[in-house]
Amino acid sequence: MTSKDILVLDNDECLGSFATASLMMTIYIHYITNEFNPPRGDCPLHEHYSNMVYPYMDKFVSYLEKGIARPYLKEFIQYIHQLKLEGKIKKIVMYTAAPNNYGWVTFLSKLIPTYAGVPLDFYDVILSRNHTVFRRNAYLKSLSMIDVDTSKIVMVDDSPQNIVQCNATIIPVTKYQQHVDLLEHDFIETIKESYHPLVLNTIKTDTETYSRSEIDYSSDTELLLVICQLDQLFSH
């Protein structure tokens, strides 16, 4: 077996159920921050947003704690960080089909390490919707974009059917769709009271537009199973 040295991680429904956390950021962008400037021209999105200061990182971390993060995400990220320190993993890639138009993907690439207590540069490469190919109603991820020798790659994803995998090793996980109502979280206290009706209306519209799972995923152990598989694959 070829030795593996690149680990690629999906985000949504794989490491967490981030849809309402992304809504929370959209609300912050609209109602409290003046620092948000969409890029002009062809500036790569991740580069554009990487120096942006996002407000209330602590509010996002506590929202992740409430169940937005998949159970054992902390242990999972810390374990991978350790493999990198030991030289068993050379490169960690975030590869998501989510768009980075509002800097959400860049933000998530900092939020996840912050939540897990590892360095902010945990991810070496960030790839988002711009790096996918839209075909047959799906955004396909092409792993040869990361390395021509795809046999060195291991990818963890809940939608393995959307990966153009070549010779990579794919670890599929079940979908994690824990819903945590934004209003159960105290983030709204950080927003000026005069904006509350608008914010509540935004949340209501979102709730009516997107169906949210009612399943309780709190006993999910998928990430522990993935740790066992990574242990085998990166044991060299």
Ligand SMILES: [Mg+2]
């Ligand atoms: Mg996914």
